[in-house]
Amino acid sequence: MPNLGELERAVMERLWAADGPLTARAVLDGLTSRDLATTTVLTVLGRLERKGLVARERDGRAHHYRSTGSREDHIAELMNDALDAAADRGAALARFVGSIPPEERARLRDLLG
Numbered sequence: 097m098p099n100l101g102e103l104e105r106a107v108m109e110r111l112w113a114a115d116g117p118l119t120a121r122a123v124l125d126g127l128t129s130r131d132l133a134t135t136t137v138l139t140v141l142g143r144l145e146r147k148g149l150v151a152r153e154r155d156g157r158a159h160h161y162r163s164t165g166s167r168e169d170h171i172a173e174l175m176n177d178a179l180d181a182a183a184d185r186g187a188a189l190a191r192f193v194g195s196i197p198p199e200e201r202a203r204l205r206d207l208l209g
Contacts, residue, residue: 099174100149106130107140108149112167117153117160 100108110126111118118126124137141161144150149170153160182188193201 103130103132103136103140104144107137107144108163108167108170111150111161111163114162117162119158119160123161 106127107123110123113126114122120134120137120141123141124132124134127137141150141152145152145161149164150161151164153162179185179188193204196204
């Protein structure tokens, strides 16, 4: 699973928050804190599509973009990638579990139970 750059992450956050597919213009309109051109957003959407994080659908002359998975799916993939990089997956898991607050450890126990 690829890591995301700052602008890629902002575009993905916009797509994850949307109720449905968005045009590049709608994505751009949601990035109000940035001064970007539509072509820049289209370039980022194309990169995200090649990474498998975004799907493009044609609707008349326009293209609409949607995320291929949820934010949680992406985070889970990143966590798996990080664990795969560990020489000792069990030790990495133990350190992770030891670093999270007790209520999150209890939630993990509930999920595993």
